[in-house]
Amino acid sequence: MPLSDRVLMGPGPCNLYPEVVAAMVRPMLGHLDPEFLGVLDETCERLRTVFRTTNRLTLPLSGTGSAGMEAAFVNLVAPGDPVVVGVNGVFGQRMVEVAQRCGAEVTKVEVPWGEPIDPAALLGAHPAPKIIAVVHAETSTGVRNDIEALGQGKGDALLVVDAVTSLGGMPFEADAWGVDLAYSATQKCLGVPPGLAPITVNERARAAMVPRPRSWYLDLSLIGDYVDSSGGRTYHHTAPVPMVFALHAGLGALLDEGLEQSWARHQHCGQILHEGLDKLGFHLFARDGHRLAQLTTAWVSERHLPSGVDEAQMREILLSRYGIEIGGGLGPVVGKVWRIGCMGHTARVRNVTLLLGALAEVRA
Amino acid sequence: MPLSDRVLMGPGPCNLYPEVVAAMVRPMLGHLDPEFLGVLDETCERLRTVFRTTNRLTLPLSGTGSAGMEAAFVNLVAPGDPVVVGVNGVFGQRMVEVAQRCGAEVTKVEVPWGEPIDPAALLGAHPAPKIIAVVHAETSTGVRNDIEALGQGKGDALLVVDAVTSLGGMPFEADAWGVDLAYSATQKCLGVPPGLAPITVNERARAAMVPRPRSWYLDLSLIGDYVDSSGGRTYHHTAPVPMVFALHAGLGALLDEGLEQSWARHQHCGQILHEGLDKLGFHLFARDGHRLAQLTTAWVSERHLPSGVDEAQMREILLSRYGIEIGGGLGPVVGKVWRIGCMGHTARVRNVTLLLGALAEVRA
Numbered sequence A, B: 001m002p003l004s005d006r007v008l009m010g011p012g013p014c015n016l017y018p019e020v021v022a023a024m025v026r027p028m029l030g031h032l033d034p035e036f037l038g039v040l041d042e043t044c045e046r047l048r049t050v051f052r053t054t055n056r057l058t059l060p061l062s063g064t065g066s067a068g069m070e071a072a073f074v075n076l077v078a079p080g081d082p083v084v085v086g087v088n089g090v091f092g093q094r095m096v097e098v099a100q101r102c103g104a105e106v107t108k109v110e111v112p113w114g115e116p117i118d119p120a121a122l123l124g125a126h127p128a129p130k131i132i133a134v135v136h137a138e139t140s141t142g143v144r145n146d147i148e149a150l151g152q153g154k155g156d157a158l159l160v161v162d163a164v165t166s167l168g169g170m171p172f173e174a175d176a177w178g179v180d181l182a183y184s185a186t187q188k189c190l191g192v193p194p195g196l197a198p199i200t201v202n203e204r205a206r207a208a209m210v211p212r213p214r215s216w217y218l219d220l221s222l223i224g225d226y227v228d229s230s231g232g233r234t235y236h237h238t239a240p241v242p243m244v245f246a247l248h249a250g251l252g253a254l255l256d257e258g259l260e261q262s263w264a265r266h267q268h269c270g271q272i273l274h275e276g277l278d279k280l281g282f283h284l285f286a287r288d289g290h291r292l293a294q295l296t297t298a299w300v301s302e303r304h305l306p307s308g309v310d311e312a313q314m315r316e317i318l319l320s321r322y323g324i325e326i327g328g329g330l331g332p333v334v335g336k337v338w339r340i341g342c343m344g345h346t347a348r349v350r351n352v353t354l355l356l357g358a359l360a361e362v363r364a
Helices: A018-024 A034-051 A065-076 A090-101 A119-123 A148-153 A203-207 A220-227 A241-257 A259-279 A311-322 A349-363 B018-024 B034-051 B065-076 B090-101 B119-123 B148-153 B203-207 B220-227 B241-257 B259-279 B311-322 B349-363
Strands: A007-009 A057-061 A082-087 A105-110 A131-135 A158-162 A181-183 A197-201 A295-299 A324-328 A337-341 B007-009 B057-061 B082-087 B105-110 B131-135 B158-162 B181-183 B197-201 B295-299 B324-328 B337-341
Touching: A007 A337, A007 A349, A018 A241, A034 A057, A034 A197, A034 A241, A057 A065, A057 A220, A057 A241, A065 A090, A065 A131, A065 A158, A065 A181, A065 A197, A065 A220, A082 A090, A082 A119, A090 A105, A090 A131, A119 A131, A119 A148, A241 A259, A241 B241, A259 A295, A259 A349, A311 A324, A311 A349, A324 A349, B007 B337, B007 B349, B018 B241, B034 B057, B034 B197, B034 B241, B057 B065, B057 B220, B057 B241, B065 B090, B065 B131, B065 B158, B065 B181, B065 B197, B065 B220, B082 B090, B090 B105, B090 B131, B119 B131, B119 B148, B241 B259, B259 B295, B259 B349, B311 B324, B311 B349, B324 B349
Parallel strands: A007 A324, A082 A105, A082 A131, A131 A158, A158 A181, B007 B324, B082 B105, B082 B131, B131 B158, B158 B181
Antiparallel strands: A057 A197, A181 A197, A295 A337, A324 A337, B057 B197, B181 B197, B295 B337, B324 B337
């Protein structure tokens, strides 16, 4: 059955760069084929550029963004290790859950949804944490948490950052900010389908990795021996070849445009979306000054909706009538907030214009 | 840079069914889009047909086959649980490693590479194991291990089977054989790229799952709540949408042909390959009577090679001159054995004819 062609303005996945679609069907290669390894090497090099790092251990993990989160904790946490986690949304809370399953003694620093986390609170939460972990761009709330101050104040702790919704869409500086480990996902501002988790680990974090993590599949030492040519290309698991092609192409499109230009494009689209929503009478959910451009959250109430239509039905109308997907709220704001993504190839002025026009039209 | 179009006769990945290539570029959808959920439901139903099961918990995990292995043990093993593992190759040994990292007390039943594992030895290895685990089709040796007798004799133990290289390419009967949990991979006899791990779990194994496994990413209860509509589609992680499209299409192609017909095609190709290699003077590695058709292992020595060319160089000649990939040996038989896959869309008589012709031509 034919599938509909959507304008994907939810919290991810986004629409794909045309170059990515083409790359998905490049000829299939074996995971040890020299031609594939060449593409893989180039992909890792492009990831370094986008993460703004020289970290040797920089690669795409064979799982979605959540696998990146799990890899971070499973490789760094030994049972009983103290870990400080900032929580102001679903993904901070997920970090707590994942770290605890790895055996961490977690200290939570929690603030209300919609608010950013004060770096000082994170830095002061525990006298000697092994890890301080925070989400850079909270996909569940549209809030940006500050990273740079954490890198400056972390002391002996390792700074672990979730860059799932930030990478490629806003400034992220792994090395300059003192980030020891960061992971991301492909289906947000990189314009690639979901399926891989880019990750980067500096030498300080590598030295702190547990020798035999509880997960074999996400063991970064073993994976590094395959991905990094200096590891002798030791077989670990079969790389998901077409997804690597897709990521390679998406990063290529992004870097052909320019990393700063991509940041600026996401920023510009978010800004006109924020202004347009304001004109339509919406109130934005995330605290002013810490709002993401690539993922906008707005309160939704009856006055934004046609009479007798609730927010879920309105999203259904957008989907069926215009082919536009936007996202609903999660957790405490389910049914009260929309999440509107403008990421990757979706981050075009025309898509913002379309959505604002559709919202006005349906309500009229 | 353009990539070469290979004939993939290594131990996987195989060549893709044309329907799979087309499906990779179906319009991108969100992971909660009703149209995507329809494709996902149909994919799970097709997996049940191919696994020969009615198990409700049957789904594609968002990782490669090795993630399927890890999911099996991480969901079933509590620290200290006794687990019996059959080892006659790399993947049996990997099961030991993964189970141990989950905290299992592993009893190994080891036999030499190339030999099958006697079911009686597995059944008698421990008085009360929680799990008996074995690889059905050892990709590292080309050996088939018997499953049915294990299901008959397992008693209170759970039978966990690695069906990575068997599923779709030879008889596999999850329900009739009494398999409690089986996992597979997409890039072998299903003719799909690497990236997903189909898994099926019966009610007996579900009841034995640990309540909060060490892995959040591979927590089958949480994943089931998203994949199974009765779980309310609770968001867990973002599904790798195009890979699900690819698996859906690969299973569609396979079932349009017919499951038994696919088994027979793999069997036929393997048989003419075995006969052809014999005529060329090769000796097969795997024990007669337990040889896989879809993955053939053969001893390689100087008399099979042009003078001055070693086996790795010969594989390189096949790759560069003919675009044919075959695999080298692993572990104790590295440099001594070839592994020749004939799986998925690669399992065509013409590919066997081509490889045999190329081997004869290069040696001449």
